[in-house]
Amino acid sequence: MSTAGRQPLEFDHVGLNVPDLETATEWYCETFGLTAAPPFAVPGTDLRGIMLLHEPSGFRIELIHRPGAKDGMRPLSAEDAALTLGYGHICLRVPDVRREFARLLDAGCTSRKDPTPAPRPGALVSFVADPWGNLIEVINRD
Structure with missing residues (x-):
């Protein structure tokens, strides 16, 4: 596999879909010491989200909420x-x-x-x- 033309990259964030954006934002910020950026909405949809930043290390978690979302995988292990x-x-x-x-x-x-x-x-x-x-x-x- 050729690496010609490949740009430098680094991991940016992980996105999690949640049923209640405000409650999940509060829980993740309090539990992991994250700072919330201003919330956003995707124009033309009912999708809303917020990016949470762990300032000491730079990792980010994006919480996303869309009404009507269905439960997904809920693994026991x-x-x-x-x-x-x-x-x-x-x-x-x-x-x-x-x-x-x-x-x-x-x-x-x-x-x-x-x-x-x-x-x-x-x-x-x-x-x-x-x-x-x-x-x-x-x-x-x-």
Whole structure:
């Protein structure tokens, strides 16, 4: 495969569809220390959204809401999510997986996988679902 003409690229954001834009914005900002940009609407549609920024690291989560949206995948585990093609989860890196896992449960997440050794030696991994069923992986990478 040729790389000629390929532009430099970097990851920009992940988008999550949510049933209540205001409630999800408040939860994500409070839970992860994100800052909300001004909300937006797509002209000619009923789609609204908001970009949330984690200022220390620069990662962004875009929350999107459209009335009439139907429920999608609500996996019970990372392994279940892998049975559906497309979006599976977002992953956040932290120094202490057990502490973050407990904090996220206290913030309203549900457990999908308790902290366990990751395939990479020395790493731990866990999974939770946010209040709307979106899967979030928490991992440490020393």
